[in-house]
Amino acid sequence: MSLVNRNYFVLAIVLCLLVLQEAMTKAISTDDTTEAILSEVNVDIANKLPNGATFTIHCKSGNDDLGTHVIGAGKSYGFSFKINVTGSTLFFCGVSWQGGQVEFDIYNTSRDDGKRCSDECKWLAKEDAVVGFNFIGTGPNPDIVIPWQK
Ligand SMILES: *[C@@H]1O[C@H](CO)[C@@H](O)[C@H](O)[C@H]1NC(C)=O
Numbered sequence: 078m079s080l081v082n083r084n085y086f087v088l089a090i091v092l093c094l095l096v097l098q099e100a101m102t103k104a105i106s107t108d109d110t111t112e113a114i115l116s117e118v119n120v121d122i123a124n125k126l127p128n129g130a131t132f133t134i135h136c137k138s139g140n141d142d143l144g145t146h147v148i149g150a151g152k153s154y155g156f157s158f159k160i161n162v163t164g165s166t167l168f169f170c171g172v173s174w175q176g177g178q179v180e181f182d183i184y185n186t187s188r189d190d191g192k193r194c195s196d197e198c199k200w201l202a203k204e205d206a207v208v209g210f211n212f213i214g215t216g217p218n219p220d221i222v223i224p225w226q227k
């Protein structure tokens with residue numbers, strides 16, 4: 078090999094290493110995407126009840142009891158969690174006010190994740206019902222309506 082050819086050979090190897098390093102960096106950022114799939118979900122329910130009424134809410138999952146909270150007029154109650162690795166995260170709540178009470182699943186991974194809401198799941202407590210919003214597609218679309226039971 079001539080000196081010139083040898084220099085080209087070295088240059089080619091250096092270029093290969095640079096390309097390889099770039100590819101490995103990309104592989105590492107793919108891991109970040111996996112992290113994003115397990116990113117936090119925020120659930121909240123806002124008080125839109127009439128006449129300054131408060132509501133009382135108590136939410137639980139298989140692992141957590143979030144306790145009882147009284148939510149004033151115009152306020153909201155929310156919490157965050159990471160989706161269960163088994164894909165079975167379920168949070169259910171009881172909500173009551175002077176106009177009645179309901180029990181419902183505020184978050185169910187198989188119902189909600191990528192189908193109704195991916196990281197922001199919103200509900201309203203209204204005079205006639207608790208209403209859940211679907212943010213996928215044309216969103217926000219009130220697709221779950223749970224009337225108060227007296
Ligand atoms: C996560 O899944 C496990 C196994 O299915 C279940 O026991 C647990 O309650 C789930 N956690 C939540 C927060 O739903």
Ligand SMILES: *[C@@H]1O[C@H](CO)[C@@H](O)[C@H](O)[C@H]1NC(C)=O
Nearest residue numbers: 167182184185186187188189
């Ligand atoms: C969660 O939602 C799925 C799909 O709608 C449903 O089949 C399943 O029964 C729900 N899980 C619970 C524990 O209610």
